[in-house]
Amino acid sequence: MCSTNYKGGLLMDTPNKKNYHHGDLRKTLIHVGIELISESGASSLDLRKVARIAGVSHAAPYRHFADKKALIAAISEEGFNLLAIEMEQAISMKANSAHEQLRGMGHAYVQFAITNPSLVREMFSGLTIEREAYPSLYDISKKLFNMIETVVIIGQEKGNIKKSDSNELTCAIWSMMHGTAILIIENQLKPVTMQINGIEHITQVCMDSLILGLGAS
Amino acid sequence: MCSTNYKGGLLMDTPNKKNYHHGDLRKTLIHVGIELISESGASSLDLRKVARIAGVSHAAPYRHFADKKALIAAISEEGFNLLAIEMEQAISMKANSAHEQLRGMGHAYVQFAITNPSLVREMFSGLTIEREAYPSLYDISKKLFNMIETVVIIGQEKGNIKKSDSNELTCAIWSMMHGTAILIIENQLKPVTMQINGIEHITQVCMDSLILGLGAS
DNA sequence: ACCTGAACACCGTTCAAGT
DNA sequence: ACCTGAACACCGTTCAAGT
Numbered sequence: 001m002c003s004t005n006y007k008g009g010l011l012m013d014t015p016n017k018k019n020y021h022h023g024d025l026r027k028t029l030i031h032v033g034i035e036l037i038s039e040s041g042a043s044s045l046d047l048r049k050v051a052r053i054a055g056v057s058h059a060a061p062y063r064h065f066a067d068k069k070a071l072i073a074a075i076s077e078e079g080f081n082l083l084a085i086e087m088e089q090a091i092s093m094k095a096n097s098a099h100e101q102l103r104g105m106g107h108a109y110v111q112f113a114i115t116n117p118s119l120v121r122e123m124f125s126g127l128t129i130e131r132e133a134y135p136s137l138y139d140i141s142k143k144l145f146n147m148i149e150t151v152v153i154i155g156q157e158k159g160n161i162k163k164s165d166s167n168e169l170t171c172a173i174w175s176m177m178h179g180t181a182i183l184i185i186e187n188q189l190k191p192v193t194m195q196i197n198g199i200e201h202i203t204q205v206c207m208d209s210l211i212l213g214l215g216a217s
Numbered sequence: 218m219c220s221t222n223y224k225g226g227l228l229m230d231t232p233n234k235k236n237y238h239h240g241d242l243r244k245t246l247i248h249v250g251i252e253l254i255s256e257s258g259a260s261s262l263d264l265r266k267v268a269r270i271a272g273v274s275h276a277a278p279y280r281h282f283a284d285k286k287a288l289i290a291a292i293s294e295e296g297f298n299l300l301a302i303e304m305e306q307a308i309s310m311k312a313n314s315a316h317e318q319l320r321g322m323g324h325a326y327v328q329f330a331i332t333n334p335s336l337v338r339e340m341f342s343g344l345t346i347e348r349e350a351y352p353s354l355y356d357i358s359k360k361l362f363n364m365i366e367t368v369v370i371i372g373q374e375k376g377n378i379k380k381s382d383s384n385e386l387t388c389a390i391w392s393m394m395h396g397t398a399i400l401i402i403e404n405q406l407k408p409v410t411m412q413i414n415g416i417e418h419i420t421q422v423c424m425d426s427l428i429l430g431l432g433a434s
Numbered sequence: 435a436c437c438t439g440a441a442c443a444c445c446g447t448t449c450a451a452g453t
Numbered sequence: 454a455c456c457t458g459a460a461c462a463c464c465g466t467t468c469a470a471g472t
Binding site for chain 1: 258259260319334335338341342343345346348355358362378379381384385386388389390391392393394395396397399400402403404405406408409419422423426427428429430431
């Protein structure tokens with residue numbers, strides 16, 4: 001409902017050339033990059049265009065990023081940060097029920113993805129694999145994992161989640177949230193999402209299927 | 218176990234220039250493209266390099282594809298075809314149990330993803346959204362959906378899967394398989410996949426969590 | 435019908451030179 | 454310390470011309 005969206009938030013902090021000698025160019029490039037990815041899709045991120053919009057020469061970004069890939073890594077990192085904020089909020093809103101927390105997390109994750117589809121694609125485009133090259137990117141994604149696991153552990157203590165390995169259950173939960181989000185933004189769940197409130201409905205169905213199981217009752 | 222991998226399968230059908238006047242260039246370009254994506258990652262797919270390896274001029278591909286994006290769409294389509302074959306096999310191998318079929322599908326899906334990670338990323342990089350532009354790409358992805366749904370419906374008839382809307386249950390199953398596969402190839406499930414047989418184990422855990430549910434028993 | 439070669443605009447990256 | 458401008462190699466795309 002209040003997922004962060006970058007469209008339109010650009011012009012406020014961009015052509016303010018006074019700041020570039022004070023270390024703000026790095027941040028500016030990241031935010032311009034997020035904006036461009038949101039608009040035109042991830043594959044076409046244009047480093048020269050980023051510099052142009054930021055009001056610097058096309059060589060300036062190389063003061064702050066080793067190459068284009070490093071900028072994309074920084075953008076992805078910011079994406080994980082934004083997603084973590086949404087998740088944190090969703091978790092704290094339903095503090096009294098683990099099942100409700102799981103549903104709320106699913107909705108927040110999906111909502112973030114449909115609000116920032118290209119950014120989410122970029123966040124899961126293979127850069128997290130290069131852990132030595134982008135350690136902080138891996139760290140922030142691990143923070144997400146830990147947030148989910150905390151919910152699981154507390155739910156287990158209260159007796160609402162079964163007492164298997166919390167690491168493994170966390171994998172299952174994240175997998176379901178992520179798969180649901182991705183398939184929705186790729187239009188693969190069209191038969192269902194076309195309906196009224198289809199996206200919220202199918203998110204709920206997916207989380208409930210995981211919570212309750214598919215087996216015949 | 219026998220998931221299709223393109224590495225090394227290229228040279229057999231490539232520098233055979235006799236075929237290019239018989240309509241084989243299109244296929245050759247697709248297969249060279251898959252190979253290059255498998256090697257170097259999706260974002261760096263180089264149309265001129267594809268043509269070079271195929272043994273034609275850099276302008277020749279434009280006889281067969283409107284632009285680079287159209288080639289990528291054709292590559293993705295081939296990827297969905299290959300995935301569908303693996304899934305079909307997994308389904309038919311466990312014909313007597315719906316739950317085993319679900320587990321087998323999960324393993325096949327994950328296996329395909331870790332064998333062809335860049336290809337899978339390309340398949341879910343936003344092209345399926347442009348349905349008017351690439352109708353056959355959407356069709357083949359829909360075929361996957363239908364394959365899963367058939368398993369669900371038969372499982373429901375036999376009393377092994379609960380009798381909710383089969384469309385919705387299919388969404389949940391595909392979401393779980395897809396999320397598991399993607400998070401694994403993005404190294405996000407590292408805490409668990411590092412263990413011996415970690416990947417197969419966590420795939421099993423994810424599918425079982427969905428089948429049996431997370432609730433305390 | 436299918437492919438080639440030259441040409442154009444534009445991008446990622448580097449580096450000497452500026453303040 | 455940070456940024457600029459020219460330069461280089463290379464890519465996507467187009468188009469007149471070849472067989």
